[in-house]
Amino acid sequence: MDAHRTIERAARDSYGRLLAFLAARSRDVAAAEDALADAFRAALETWPRTGVPEKPEAWLLTAARRRAIDAGRHARVHAEAVPTLLAVADEAQDLASADMMFPDERLKLMFVCAHPAIDAAARTPLMLQTVLGLDAARIASAFLVQPAAMGQRLTRAKAKIRDAGMAFELPQPKDLPPRLHAVLEAIYAAYGSGWDDVAGADPRRKGLALEAIDLGRLLLQLMPGEPEVQGLLALMLHCEARRDGRRTPAGDYVPLSEQDAARWSRAMIVEAEQLLMAAEKGGRIGRFQLEAAIQSAHAQRAVTGHTDWEAIALLYEGLVRLAPTIGALVGRAAAVAEARGAATGWELLNAIPADATRSYQPYWALAAHLLKRMQRLPEAEEAYNRAIGLCEDPGMREFLMRRAGQVP
Amino acid sequence: MNYTILIYEGAGDFAARTDPQKQQAYWASWPPYLKALRDAGVFVSGAGLQPPESATTVKLRDGQRLVQDGPYADTKEQLGGLVVIDVPDLDTALDWAARCPRSPERVVEVRPNMLPVT
Numbered sequence: 360m361d362a363h364r365t366i367e368r369a370a371r372d373s374y375g376r377l378l379a380f381l382a383a384r385s386r387d388v389a390a391a392e393d394a395l396a397d398a399f400r401a402a403l404e405t406w407p408r409t410g411v412p413e414k415p416e417a418w419l420l421t422a423a424r425r426r427a428i429d430a431g432r433h434a435r436v437h438a439e440a441v442p443t444l445l446a447v448a449d450e451a452q453d454l455a456s457a458d459m460m461f462p463d464e465r466l467k468l469m470f471v472c473a474h475p476a477i478d479a480a481a482r483t484p485l486m487l488q489t490v491l492g493l494d495a496a497r498i499a500s501a502f503l504v505q506p507a508a509m510g511q512r513l514t515r516a517k518a519k520i521r522d523a524g525m526a527f528e529l530p531q532p533k534d535l536p537p538r539l540h541a542v543l544e545a546i547y548a549a550y551g552s553g554w555d556d557v558a559g560a561d562p563r564r565k566g567l568a569l570e571a572i573d574l575g576r577l578l579l580q581l582m583p584g585e586p587e588v589q590g591l592l593a594l595m596l597h598c599e600a601r602r603d604g605r606r607t608p609a610g611d612y613v614p615l616s617e618q619d620a621a622r623w624s625r626a627m628i629v630e631a632e633q634l635l636m637a638a639e640k641g642g643r644i645g646r647f648q649l650e651a652a653i654q655s656a657h658a659q660r661a662v663t664g665h666t667d668w669e670a671i672a673l674l675y676e677g678l679v680r681l682a683p684t685i686g687a688l689v690g691r692a693a694a695v696a697e698a699r700g701a702a703t704g705w706e707l708l709n710a711i712p713a714d715a716t717r718s719y720q721p722y723w724a725l726a727a728h729l730l731k732r733m734q735r736l737p738e739a740e741e742a743y744n745r746a747i748g749l750c751e752d753p754g755m756r757e758f759l760m761r762r763a764g765q766v767p
Numbered sequence: 768m769n770y771t772i773l774i775y776e777g778a779g780d781f782a783a784r785t786d787p788q789k790q791q792a793y794w795a796s797w798p799p800y801l802k803a804l805r806d807a808g809v810f811v812s813g814a815g816l817q818p819p820e821s822a823t824t825v826k827l828r829d830g831q832r833l834v835q836d837g838p839y840a841d842t843k844e845q846l847g848g849l850v851v852i853d854v855p856d857l858d859t860a861l862d863w864a865a866r867c868p869r870s871p872e873r874v875v876e877v878r879p880n881m882l883p884v885t
Contacts, residue, residue: 474857474858522879523857524857524879526856526857
């Protein structure tokens with residue numbers, strides 16, 4: 360790993376924790392973000408020359424403190440926020456320079472973002488931006504909205520947190536369940552964002568997947584018996600277990616059904632299975648448990664040598680009833696095609712409204728695959744072209760081009 | 768931090784204030800709430816408002832004063848009263864808003880007060 364990547368990784372590891380720390384005390388997310396942004400810029404300029412400091416948090420907070428003073432001078436942040444930010448930065452610096460664990464306030468920040476007083480459409484994006492450091496453009500593309508609209512939504516939500524005086528406290532136990540959904544969504548979206556990077560080319564994204572798992576573990580400590588938290592963590596671990604199996608040693612993309620199960624992480628699969636079993640004892644099925652159960656069924660191939668597509672199709676049936684997302688609908692069609700034939704799968708795929716599928720890459724990849732199996736070759740070629748055109752990942756693009764017969 | 772709890776009432780609530788069958792229950796519901804606010808030390812100020820029929824709207828247009836009978840907004844629920852409280856954060860303010868006496872038509876809105884203009 361080169362110096363630049365090491366630095367990016369160190370920065371990314373601290374971002375969410377530093378922002379949560381500053382925001383929890385100043386109650387001003389935007390001002391905390393501003394103060395940190397400059398600090399990170401300075402780190403990226405300085406650390407390649409000096410190396411990553413022994414206590415990166417302390418270094419970043421010193422830089423953030425300087426920025427808060429400047430911002431106060433130029434009245435770029437609310438005047439009231441400056442003294443608070445300064446006091447907070449001092450406290451944080453003391454903490455970071457002493458040999459103490461830097462307090463982890465990320466869950467508090469997440470539950471503030473999930474507060475019912477925040478616009479429902481902004482909750483998950485807000486967590487992705489503040490805790491996980493994703494930029495508005497990337498979040499907008501994940502939520503299929505215009506970046507400008509997403510930016511506005513996020514700005515409004517942050518202003519509301521500041522102006523309405525929302526407390527950065529973990530909710531009372533009775534208030535946890537209604538806010539949990541948005542928190543689970545954000546962690547899963549972060550994981551997905553890290554997971555999409557099949558090529559593993561972007562270390563920040565791999566970091567994101569691991570940070571999502573880390574947040575899942577934190578959340579489980581807070582709500583140890585909550586089946587959906589167990590389900591989400593099991594789901595992420597099952598997916599993460601296959602990270603190495605997704606590419607050949609030469610770096611080519613390998614679809615799940617062709618992966619070498621020997622390359623999957625046994626330890627992660629075992630942990631995921633234990634979590635899923637614990638979740639089942641809770642007796643409350645939910646979206647993430649079902650998604651984890653689907654991945655668990657795939658993982659069985661490591662033991663049995665074959666995939667029970669009928670069982671997977673049934674699990675997708677349940678998932679579509681609970682959460683008819685575009686991903687679940689396409690997944691069900693894929694499983695049904697394997698279990699009951701391409702034509703049956705195609706019928707389900709074809710029934711998904713065109714509006715939802717126009718720029719959804721996995722839909723076109725599956726459509727191409729099924730059309731090819733049904734010998735509808737001109738249609739298959741068109742679908743391959745759309746799937747290839749929508750690809751963000753070079754490895755996946757190469758794979759589809761081979762499938763389409765466009766390259767050997 | 769100061770918050771204002773704005774209490775919006777429906778026609779039924781306003782009618783209950785004078786309805787011989789209902790007024791006793793209506794008026795009995797408020798003192799315990801106000802007492803609780805005072806006992807907790809969060810009460811800053813407040814006012815109950817006469818019904819919307821008593822309202823007069825004033826607009827200034829081109830320097831002219833335009834006076835009209837009736838409330839400004841022609842909505843089903845109308846402002847019936849307000850309470851200003853001093854609490855540490857929104858959640859505590861929402862807790863107090865939730866304790867406001869209930870009726871099917873009553874809606875309560877919470878707004879943070881601006882800092883005093885100096």
